[in-house]
Amino acid sequence: MIRLEELTKVFETPNGPVVAADKVTMEVPAGEICVLLGPSGCGKTTALKMVNRLVPPTSGKIFIDDKDTSKLNDVQLRRSIGYVIQQIGLFPNMTIEENICVVPRLLGWDSARAKKRAAELLDLVGLDAKLFLRRYPKELSGGQQQRVGVIRALAADPPVMLMDEPFGAIDPINREVIQDEFLKMQSEIKKTIMFVSHDIDEAVKMGDKIAIFRAGKIEQYDSPDKVLAHPANAFVADFVGADRTLKRLRLVTVEAVSDRAWPAISRHAKVRDALVAMREHNAHVAIVLDSDQRPTGYLTEEMAEGAGGVAQDVARPVPTTVPARADLRAVVSEMFANDVMWLTCVDDGGRFAGVVTQAAVTAVLGETYRKPGLVAL
Template identity: 55%
Template sequence: MIRLEGLSKIFNTVNGQVAAVENVSFELAAGEICVLLGPSGCGKTTTMKMINRLIQPTSGKVYINGRDTDEVDPIELRRTIGYVIQQIGLFPNKTVADNICVVPDLLGWDRRKSRARAAELLEMVALDPGTFMKRYPRELSGGQQQRVGVVRALAADPPVMLMDEPFGAIDPVNRGVIQDEFLRMQKQLRKTVIFVSHDLDEALKMADKVAIFRAGRLEQIARPSQLLANPATPFVETFLGSDRILKRLRLVRVAEAMISNVDVVFPGDPVAKAGQLLKASKHPAVMMLGPDGRVSGIVSQEQTAAGNGTCGDYATPSRVSIPVLADLRNAVALMFANGMSIIPCVDDDGKLRGALTYLSIVQSLEMAEVST
């Protein structure tokens, strides 16, 4: 969908020529998000702005859907590419609806069609059209303005979006909410997105691919899991940080790491049965199910030492569980917070689907590293 070939930009300054971007090449498939990441002055924003020709390349080519962008009028090109910036740039004298519809109006869309599109997009970012369509930017919070800025870029249904640190000025709580809403929209809309960020955690959360820049050069482009498992250069390894293994926990779902064939007992079963199951499996505990199929307790190896009585007599009530779609970072946090060496993994209905242990987490990370 987007292909960069040998893209370079040299600026002439009073001190001579400065290479802001040097020979950058990569390809992004339709529907993918690529986050450009790196220290200040590394060339990531210049690279992005050459895609819509806000900055004219010195050399190299940009292709969008197979078409050389040099052959397209720059104004026409920009009207087919959504653009979101950190400063948002809403027109203060226009209503929210008119701000969203700037490009559709320039393209000559029917007014009813464009306003219907604006209402549809506002609903997608949890802003009620009946409340917000007629408001002005000054009547919105910073987070609400940022959401309007995002949907404005989507109004003409462009296949490509460029986003320059779009959530950088938002407080951490609202930033997480807007990120989640954008990812939810992306699942439905499948835009091809180039996203500039300075935040590694944001990049790992948002990206299908991460491109790390240094001094105008592309050091590595890879999927987040591949990047964290196999940094290509010493600079990339340093940039990712010494805790990059912990960062990988965010990228792995509980369902990928859990033990799916976990043994279970019921309250009326002899506690000796739990002991036999644990001896065979070497797991730290066995799950006890209630009649509804949900975990009602956990029987540990120590609790089976009594030998007599039922599982219901000795089980520790199950305090917490983790959804199978959660990430391992959340799971490990729960396990540490509650002093649990094993945690039940459940579906949306709360039914047991597996169990997670520290060993299963380590093994899943090792397998992921081998596969990448």
């Protein structure tokens, strides 16, 4: 857990004092990611750097796991916090293994333990330890270097991580890949993380909570869904964008809105059985499955009316499928691309996992707006 209480930073300049952080108070629950977001110069990076005292606070308190960090010296504090920056900062004259082992060795780990940890972490981010441990940073791509920078911060297993625009310098394709790998890793290691970003889409994807800063103050601190659905004021609404409802599509998975009870029949089933199943479910489509439960086609009421034989003789191919783990952006995109109002969902093995409809997507987006006492701006 990270807790900031009335945290303030005033810089003295030739033109007088400048308040970079103004009585910032917030708490990041253990195991969650909080993204600090806001325009340039709003104080988000200053707030982050005060946590590991790269910027000394003017006043206020910082607690990590309920311990007042002012009672720790700078070295103790920083060795207990993982720190990742956009510039990566790998030591060019050290191998990848040596880079990862820097902090563990400073903490007195023996060589075998440190090397084992380095190999485990490389595997965790999809880099083969046998291939990468002996390489030097210049022999890695930018995306690979960034992964090493992230796991180096994790090497000594710190309870807290600070990340200052860690993926900002990576191209969009690799950024998505690394973000996904980091979230997968976070689901296992459950670190408490403060993460500075300038990208609202990244914040929505990565954060359990978002803190919107302006002029050194927090304008809103809430879940991504609440920030997008109910911005606290006009500034927050403008900052997150007029398309904030569409951004919320990223927050919901297909699995969360798919109807697993949707009528699905064997390709060898009779057409009239498909019609009965549709009517019982009040559905206009039945999905046709092969022997491995993979969707191969569909029947509509109109196609089934008066038709004889078995389903596979009448069915049309499904236009496309969407993974159950995908977010609703993928659903909406595929619906538009295929000019359909429904899509078949599949699990990781390609097996039928329900149907998602346009009505279901609309309903889930409207849920937050319908909660009592909440009015969208």
